[in-house]
Amino acid sequence: MNKAVQLLTGLVSAMAVTSANAGGWGINLREGVTDLSHEIYDLHMLVFWVCVIIGVLVFGVMIYSMVHHRASKGHKAATFHESTLAEILWTIAPILVLGFLTVPAAKALIKIEDSSNSDMTIKVTGYQWKWQYEYPEEGISFFSSMSDPSRKASVRDSGIDPNSVEHYLLDVDNPVVIPVGKKVRFLFTSNDVNHAWWVPDLAVKKDAIPGFINDMWANVTEPGTYRGQCAELCGKDHGFMPIVVIAKEQADYDAWVSEQLASAEETKAASEKTWDRDALMAQGEKVYASSCAACHQAGGQGIPGVFPAITGSPTVTGEIGEHLNTIMNGRTGTAMQAYAGQLNDADIAAVTTFQRNGLGNAVGDMVQPADVKALR
């Protein structure tokens, strides 16, 4: 147990000299960039030091006793074995200490749970294994998945050194953007299993649960990029659904909003036109990689017993309506999600075409965005 004491004292001295975010040796909670995160950090340090003091006292008495009250030193055992006064004292003392801790904790908790009077709302929906962000007031909606370099490097035996990938496992294709100095209310729900949205610097961690809408808020004080991860086990790729929040000055944020609205128009136009086969296959391959490959695997072989193969699948090589129906509406009771709400007409048409004519399949037909639109 000397080791345990050494480690404890080591922790104490290390905390005094090491900054919270030092490279690969970070040992403490991050202070974060919101008022709440600072308050939580202070509470964390308070309870930590209270524990250290109690620990030093209790372990100190124990160690003193072990050094001095040993038979090898000829110490004779005393015979006392009870004291009502002592029992009362060491029942009351902890209650006082706990009361001292509870008051600031309760105050902070009440503040955290009050998401009223927010300036804006962002709805966050968890999917296996990506996040959807919706800005109901601005009319923006997009999905956010782990970015390609991390995805490629995180495959087993990829041969890519994770240290060479920037922000390995903590980078996404479409980050969520918020303005600084605004009380942003996040609403959380899920489309499939439980997830939890966690960004340490924002001190926001909340479960995203199907059928429930949870809320939490953050008021970020400094512009910057803040990274987090899903914190509730959600299946195979639980470790691979990062979160990136970019906090921007109001003007930059406004510019980002108009940009998003413009690109939404472009996407809409793409769903109106008729595509040729090569364009569908090329787009389908991209959509497959981001939406299907996590389960059905990059080569379409699936994982036997867990996720069915696309290659040679009776649904994929069968009648086109049933194939589209499966993609758009999912399969209840399985991990197969409904993609009608996740992908636009062009992407559904493209990925359906790609599945039928790529990955070792050769049905020969193709699907147009208009066909998908007709089924909605």
Place this chain on the structure above:
Amino acid sequence: MDTHAAEAHDDHHGPAKGLMRWIRTTNHKDIGTLYLWFSLLMFLIGGVMALIIRAELFQPGLQFIDPQFFNSMTTMHALIMIFAALMPAFVGLANWMLPIMIGAPDMALPRMNNWSFWILPFAVTMLLSTLFVEGGAPAGGWTMYPPLVLQTGAAFPMLIFSIHLLGISSIMGSINIIATIMNLRAPGMSYMKMPMFVWTWFITAFLLIATMPVLAGAVTMLLTDKYFATSFFNAAGGGDPVMFQHIFWFFGHPEVYILILPAFGIVSQIIPTFARKPLFGYSSMVYATASIAFLSFIVWAHHMFTVGMPVAGELFFMVATMLIAVPTGVKVFNWVSTMWRGSMTFETPMLFAIGFVFMFTIGGFSGVMMAMTPVDFQYHDTYFIVAHFHYVLVPGAIFSVMAAVYYWLPKWTGNMYDEKLGKFHFWMSTVFVNILFFPQHFVGLAGMPRRIPDYSVQFTNFNMISTIGAFGFGLSQLLFVYIVIKAARGGAKATDQVWDGAEGLEWTLSSPPPYHSFSTQPVVK
């Protein structure tokens, strides 16, 4: 009539020979031995799973296993360690020691005792065989939260049935323990004279009877949700996925104390022996144990602070959780006071018991930290939590089992174990268990979520250290197996009292004790 008499006569001369002795035995010591060997085997199997997890986490990137199998390993490691290693270890110790400690000839219900053990191998075989079925072993976490757990493949019904069997076994064991303690105490052995290990198990048995049926109910609802189109936990059908978490943790939190109260009892036996001084504050220890048991029923939601509860609920569960620190503190203070001004020696059981007090207390401190709801929002589901519960379960509960084995092994076998090797085993275990789990506090605080097969590169250093500790700790346990087998096969003969500070009925019997422990009832003054 004659045959019956002949059988009874045979029993007096000792056990039957061969394999059938173990299959048909109704003897509390034989069943205790079976439980303990079974538990040791499962400890090693669960340990191998832990090493697979730590090997994969040695560095970032996926080197050895795929994410789905990684999730199976975390799930199975927890289920095996909790239900097949720790719980049977404590039941085994109870079987061996309770009758001897209260002056009884055997357990009150010996045939049921046989059955409650022999269910276990079948339940665990079914659980382990899921590793080989289509879709792999359960991978939704030992907490089995829906909707994720409903995505389990062919392993799903096997998991549920296995948990039902494990629960039946535990409930039968508990009924037996309660019946034994209430009915078979020797004359003069009043409740407030019972050894602390008996007291803690008495209370634990009630916790088990109260909570195992709750778990059985919860998993049965999962079963009907998956196969019989019910919607208990399916939001789309009007159900409530959060309800499962409430029901599960109503079982799960008392379960935590099921795993630690007997450990408290063991430590309360060992420290007085080696301090040569009676346990300080015996009656307050009994009341503290009962208080912890009571509180364990009203704190469950602290496992789910991020699930989205009303603020009044969060406040209640925060305060109730903090209150647990009070009786737990009383216990630690009493142990320290027992040591104070004693005449201590540090044989292996005492080393493990002191290690327990130190490291369990570290786990207790992190427990107080995470009771603070606002701060728990940052700790929840990170490696900080993993560090916390491993501190209370490994250098906590498992160290107490090892302390108990070293303490009573001379009584069980009649032979002393190798003291030098025992001490070496203690120091190896203690050094490595801290290398293994202490750095997990750091990565957890720095932002590493739990249950992830791969991590961002800034967590590499401490994960490497942790993995080194894991392999060191794992290998050290082979030493434990060797020491136990060596003592079972021979060694210096133990006296009846074994330890010169030992007090209690178990030390009045010969080492090893006669096949039927007390054939004439002892009288306690």
